[in-house]
Amino acid sequence: YAPGVKRPYTDELSLEIERQLPMNVLLSVGYTHRQTRREIASRNLLVPTSSYIPIDVVEQTSGQRVTVYNQNPATRGLFDFVFDNDPAMNAHFNGVDITVNKRMSAKWMVMSGLSLGKSIGDIYGTSDLNNPNFTFRRGRFGNDVPVAGKISASYQLPYGVLFSGVYQHYTGFPETTTVVVSNATVALTQVTQSLVVEPRASQRLPDVNLVDLTVKRAVKLNRFRMTPTLDLFNIFNSNAIQARTTILGPAYHRASNIVLGRMVKFGVNMDF
Numbered sequence: 001y002a003p004g005v006k007r008p009y010t011d012e013l014s015l016e017i018e019r020q021l022p023m024n025v026l027l028s029v030g031y032t033h034r035q036t037r038r039e040i041a042s043r044n045l046l047v048p049t050s051s052y053i054p055i056d057v058v059e060q061t062s063g064q065r066v067t068v069y070n071q072n073p074a075t076r077g078l079f080d081f082v083f084d085n086d087p088a089m090n091a092h093f094n095g096v097d098i099t100v101n102k103r104m105s106a107k108w109m110v111m112s113g114l115s116l117g118k119s120i121g122d123i124y125g126t127s128d129l130n131n132p133n134f135t136f137r138r139g140r141f142g143n144d145v146p147v148a149g150k151i152s153a154s155y156q157l158p159y160g161v162l163f164s165g166v167y168q169h170y171t172g173f174p175e176t177t178t179v180v181v182s183n184a185t186v187a188l189t190q191v192t193q194s195l196v197v198e199p200r201a202s203q204r205l206p207d208v209n210l211v212d213l214t215v216k217r218a219v220k221l222n223r224f225r226m227t228p229t230l231d232l233f234n235i236f237n238s239n240a241i242q243a244r245t246t247i248l249g250p251a252y253h254r255a256s257n258i259v260l261g262r263m264v265k266f267g268v269n270m271d272f
Contacts, residue, residue: 002084008038016097024103032095039089042126046078047071049130060184062248064197068181069132071189081128088129091121091141104154112151119144123176123200133193140174140201147171159217166212172205172240179248197248208240208259225271230264237262 016030052069059066095117102110121141124134147170154164182192216229243257 035092038085041086046080107156114149174201175203227269233263
């Protein structure tokens with residue numbers, strides 16, 4: 001660590017306004033700004049940025065034209081990484097949350113929320129700031145989700161039957177599209193180099209929309225209280241992709257995981 005390195009810190013500002021509306025409805029709107037400063041980054045002092053030589057190539061597997069930076073062979077195997085606070089690592093988040101809730105009255109209730117946000121920062125963490133192969137460093141980092149919303153409602157049907165449902169939506173997670181430059185394309189001092197070919201979140205996983213339903217009814221039997229419950233998850237059988245290959249080539253965007261399929265569950269709760 002560099003002499004005098006300081007602990008990173010986070011500042012956060014939050015503002016929320018809440019208002020009671022007619023029909024037992026409560027509305028709240030909140031804004032949050034969060035910033036991190038003095039984050040720690042690394043630099044290899046023995047391999048400065050000027051020691052990298054740009055080479056324009058067409059990667060053999062994907063056919064993608066990229067600029068790869070070849071490390072000067074004279075610096076091969078040299079390491080002197082120093083970790084220090086660096087403003088290049090600064091990050092910030094801005095978000096808005098809107099909530100609308102209706103208390104149970106007239107046999108029905110609703111709880112809903114909408115979140116809008118944006119996170120900007122360094123996508124590589126503590127990777128060497130001197131290495132120009134870490135392209136598009138600043139951008140959407142982490143599981144940046146611009147839009148996420150959820151609404152749940154319940155309605156009291158005749159004969160003590162409670163019907164409820166939940167709908168949720170969120171923007172797909174950001175993807176980092178890369179290409180791997182190996183000896184098959186060009187001989188490098190680093191042997192193999194993985195390059196990000198576009199700003200992170202230029203590609204995203206598909207949006208997710210899910211609907212769940214529940215029906216239940218409480219029945220009293222002497223000292224016992226029995227509540228049969230029927231749950232239906234993902235009733236429209238959404239198959240949104242949750243993970244896929246992000247390396248350019250024959251397998252690019254091949255799905256490796258999807259949302260769990262429709263499921264029906266029956267259960268009984270007993271109270272005594």
